[in-house]
Amino acid sequence: MSVKHYRIGVMFSTTGSYSVVARSMLNGALLAFQEAGTVSGIEVEPVIVNPNGELPRYAEMSQQLIGSGIRHVIGCYTSSSRKEVIPCFEKHDALLWYPSHYEGFESSGNVIYTGASPNHHVALLVDHLLGNGRRRAFCVGSNYIWAWENNRILREALMARRGRVLAERYFAVGDTELQHAVDEILEARPDFVFNTLIGTSAYSFFRLFRAACEARGIDQPRKIPIASCSLSEPELEEIGPDAVDGHLSSSVYFSSLATPANTIFTASYDAAYPDGPAVSADAEASYNAVKLLIQSLADAGTDEVRAVKAAVTHQRLNAPQGEVWIDPQTLHAWLTPRIGRSTRDARFEVIVEEAAPTRPDPYLVQSSPRYALARTPELKVVK
Secondary structure, rough: HHHHEEEEEOOOOOOOHHHHHHHHHHHHHHHHHHHHHOOOOOOEEEEEEEOOHHHHHHHHHHHHHHHHOEEEEEOOOOHHHHHHHHHHHHHHHOEEEOOOOOOOOOOOOOOEEEEOOOHHHHHHHHHHHHHHOOOOOEEEEEOOOOHHHHHHHHHHHHOOOOOEEEEEEEOOOOOOHHHHHHHHHHOOOOOOEEOOOOOOHHHHHHHHHHHHHHOOOOHHHHHOEEOOOOOOOOHHHOOOOOOOOOEEEEEOOOOOOOOOHHHHHHHHHHHHHOOOOOOOOHHHHHHHHHHHHHHHHHHOOOOOOOHHHHHOOOEEEEEEEEEEOOOOOOOOEEOOOOOEOOOOOOOOOEEEEOOOOOOOOOOOOOOOOOOOOOOOOEEEEEE
């Protein structure tokens, strides 16, 4: 039997201000490629490019990949980079496999979304914070769409349930001069900080905020916890031991999950990449994206976009986080929401998780009222 050979684009900024997470994403994707071998008569070859975190290069490299005959690209971490490349994919009818949590309010027929939707992270986080009496938030974020939209969702959800946002502050991606924001937060004394900073900006903020609280005798994790929807294990390592513990992260995957599939995944990842960075939720989403793509190529018998899109909605993946599949209406993934609390060994203990995969709701239209997120989720309290 002849073997069909497919070239797959892989586009992550493994240098630049958010390179730590992007390198874990590349590792997760490459691990899935390595495990593929020859599946049902197909071979896949990753073609790797690095935009260096520069927005114009994302569009240029997408054009180059698609122009070379590639129809499928695994890539992008930030929403700004995703927005930058979607027009190219739509123009040439190629498919972007986007493996990162994001803010929602988007649906493209040329994107498969394997990362978390807003109902997978913000919704559960709001429920948890309000349930613990934390109603007053101070938002600090990187100045782009991920922070803007998540802060809007959080603000409207809190207001609908008698909470409020005291202030929002935004900084350029990569900005680490954040002391004045720390001072503002301590003056306002919110119940929690909602962090949507990314990369080196986030790492600097965590260190500055912990140091400022300690100087004032404030038990920061207990009195003013920092809650995020993007904080992951490799970033905990970057924050460093003096400020690593006690932070909340709402996610669909943590490396500490005790599933058989995750035990195999983390062991394989650590063996393949002993120098790190550590595995992350976005690395798992990248791994899942490659797995789903390969299965779909094998079932479709072609890399033609329409056939692959039809095939992917029939896949069921036993992923490290649990079962994952793509919703045929939205092309977003069904995923299992969880909340973790960071520990001193740069890992997360899972404190809340939903009992089963949750349908993606990128526009939050299943909430009633729309932003109140007033639902009673079927939760399992872990600790």
